[in-house]
Amino acid sequence: MVEKSKKRNRASICEEEISALLQRYSIKTVLTLLQEVAKVAGEKIDWNAVVQNTATGISSARECQMLWRNLAYGQTLFDQFDNGANPMEDDSDLECELEAFPAPSREASAEATACVKVLIASDCPNNSNLPNNSSIEAPLTINIPSCKNSIASSDSSVLANAVHGTNICIPVYVQKQPLSSGTSGEKRPNSGTSGVNYPPRRKRRGWSTEEDMKLTAAVQKYGERNWANIARGDFEDRKASELSQRWASLRKKQGSSNGGTSSLNSEAQLAAARRAVNMALDMPMSDNWKSTRMGTVGTKPSHQSQKAPALTPNQQLATAGPINSQMSTKRPFMNPIATNSPDSMVKAAAVAAGARIATSADASSLIEATRSQNVVHIITGGSSVMKSSSNVQFMRTAHTKAPISPYSATLPSVSRPAEAQKAQGYSMKPAVQADLVAPTPVEKIPEDRSAPLGNQSKERVEKHQSCASGNALRVDLLSSEVEGKKSSGDICASKEINESPGPNGAVKQV
Amino acid sequence: MVEKSKKRNRASICEEEISALLQRYSIKTVLTLLQEVAKVAGEKIDWNAVVQNTATGISSARECQMLWRNLAYGQTLFDQFDNGANPMEDDSDLECELEAFPAPSREASAEATACVKVLIASDCPNNSNLPNNSSIEAPLTINIPSCKNSIASSDSSVLANAVHGTNICIPVYVQKQPLSSGTSGEKRPNSGTSGVNYPPRRKRRGWSTEEDMKLTAAVQKYGERNWANIARGDFEDRKASELSQRWASLRKKQGSSNGGTSSLNSEAQLAAARRAVNMALDMPMSDNWKSTRMGTVGTKPSHQSQKAPALTPNQQLATAGPINSQMSTKRPFMNPIATNSPDSMVKAAAVAAGARIATSADASSLIEATRSQNVVHIITGGSSVMKSSSNVQFMRTAHTKAPISPYSATLPSVSRPAEAQKAQGYSMKPAVQADLVAPTPVEKIPEDRSAPLGNQSKERVEKHQSCASGNALRVDLLSSEVEGKKSSGDICASKEINESPGPNGAVKQV
């Protein structure tokens, strides 16, 4: 009688079976049993206990189980069992997945679902204990069409059915909720057993320094716009919006206070950029190349014609190289002396060597930076603070040692991460990225977390790449006044150039 | 002299090579060449043409090529070639990927990258044509440390370097950009050749009533589908998609304010839900089961103890079933007569059978509905209007044919889509979802576009699932007064229950 085969894990259930069920048990019986079963704690169901307290009228635990099994996975109903028969072991339950045949319509599903939810939610059977003060009876009126007419699919027939049908009303008991005073702001009580409280307002939880740092790190890692990713990855109990908000708050604070604490990706990058510029354009040859690094990656791509504009300098000197060189010495050779950090020198050299990406790691970091933030800051010397809106790149540079003119520069096209490897592979035309480090920044670069970054940065970059793959690279400069503490340096001849990065006045000074 | 082996696709480049390069060519020379090469259109580089116009001072096409190859993929520099020597074929370029050794630091990469970007972006060589009106010269000051000191890695030494170094200033030419008016929302000009605009996220700009009316008029004029035309014609600074979206929003609002025009998903769903309720609780057995569908899915999950409360009805009847049944006939058997749509009957049966999800399609549709809107409306007969904020489910039901008492009911936990399959698999306790359709709605369901949906709904649902996976299902009822046109029906004994769904007074009447 009972299918014991646990192997059955897929079956279809059709109207015949339901017909059989409903001809034997009323819907109310069925629902009552389901409710009672649902109330059983734990996984195992003590059918004897169920049947003792059941309101279904079923007196046999075995029958209860049978009915339930039919409900749960379509076990065949049978009608011969002793009233005192013990139920089967739970282990004899099937692992079964019933398939609808044919599938009901989407609307029907939704309809049924919504309906059942209402009923389910009122888990107070109308024949049990009275609704107490915390419960409210709400009538749910149901029209029972007179079912003699067949084929009631059109609206008119539906209406006719309604007219001829009868209405029944079933009480729905629900937990009474305290009226919200609107402004009282009281916390929603965690009413224990009734569960499903409203998405309760979470307890307010301040941000610890640790969390802030974690956030900072995450932003550096993911960029400023990927709050959802950050939230999923590192902040289990903070929402993306909270992260964003907190980040804005942090930025505001640090921006207004002064140089802030940590160098963000953008900031570090931009500070680095300035130093790099310092180095790149006239690197003395007096450096020690020993124990330094050089990384340049170039690959000749098969048929990609991407190119990037190169640089302007024009000075020409030729120097005999010590290695692998049969070249003429057009430039006085200096003994390699370690002047700066090896890394710096190497990178400066890399720039000189063609503004190519040095390593895939570098490429990815660049890409990441580019993707994760559209703002690039190069702040030289000054302690000014600037906040820029998305999609604007700032570079603060100046003529002399304490220059504080911010520029905004649009980044050239950059590959998205997935294409990082590919992007490295240009040799027909040198790639636009490069590596170098200028070892001697004039002053400490003030921290500034700018660079809010659109989540579209990735795609945006991609688009740029496609639409501006030629020489079309633009630098938008923006010079702004110095804010914050007075800069000890002089602002050199930087012009006041206000570039509107967007229609929204995307450039903001904080 | 030239490595022709195309097999070389991986090599390392180190400081020695760079040293060799820089001792022979100045950085400016290098950069100039790179820029010039970058400007070459197409994939192939005509070195003879390059050398004719070069500002590098290099007079040999062969040398140019050699230098470029060194830059691109580290080809060894050599110094013996005729000035008139023809360059090698491009095909002799290597496919090579240079690896940095050792890899530069991340910061160094970023620094170099940003720096180079600035330079690259100003692709107006300072020795070429004057910047025109659309260009702006911005000084980029670069500090050139005096390179005699070695090991300048600490900040202090960096500073010292800066002090002792010299600054040079290179002009950076950039396209002048029109000032943005801030909130004007003007479109960012597509500055043609300069490319790479950043697609800035436009500042959000709410829709004024005037705009809405304008939009309405435009829609009436052009029809609902020609958003592109409308945008071009009347909405300079709105995109077609925005118009479409706004229109949908407007329609939703208006739909809820009165009879509206079209039936929305949520509304249809909820109307269906009511009908389903009508059907479910006392389905007559006089239906024709032929050619109908039944779908129920149940699986016994391994160790999941999720359960859902079942329903209240208590009436018990038993009927002999025609199929597969050896059961006792406790209930009068009626010949199956097709009373309603097959789908409906099937779904009603499904509810009866345990409020389980019928099919995965249904499950997903349910999930979708739940996810996409937190508001469920079941409006019976009345023409009242209600707007609810997220996370509240309303069901309007009543005793009789024109009932208009809205209830708010919290949805039970619902799986998110990814877990839909999993969610189907409960058989230890029946799942909460179910399918059924009541075929005979009493009245036409008024349209109501409610269900504003936060994008957090998903997470909320998820949370519900986790925190209320037991029997904790609650129904919060909310009865509101009828708004809008007078309902022809009577408002039955629905109580006035106002449940505050959230701290924000989420329940709003429109």
Added chain:
DNA sequence: CCGTAGGGCTAGGGTTCC
């Protein structure tokens, strides 16, 4: 190419709580 649907993200503004 145009439209739509749907998802992601955030600015903005409200509410609650400290």
Added chain:
DNA sequence: TGGAACCCTAGCCCTACG
């Protein structure tokens, strides 16, 4: 009382899909 945390909604953008 103000600010911080929380929350929601509207608006924008993007991608798929038709």
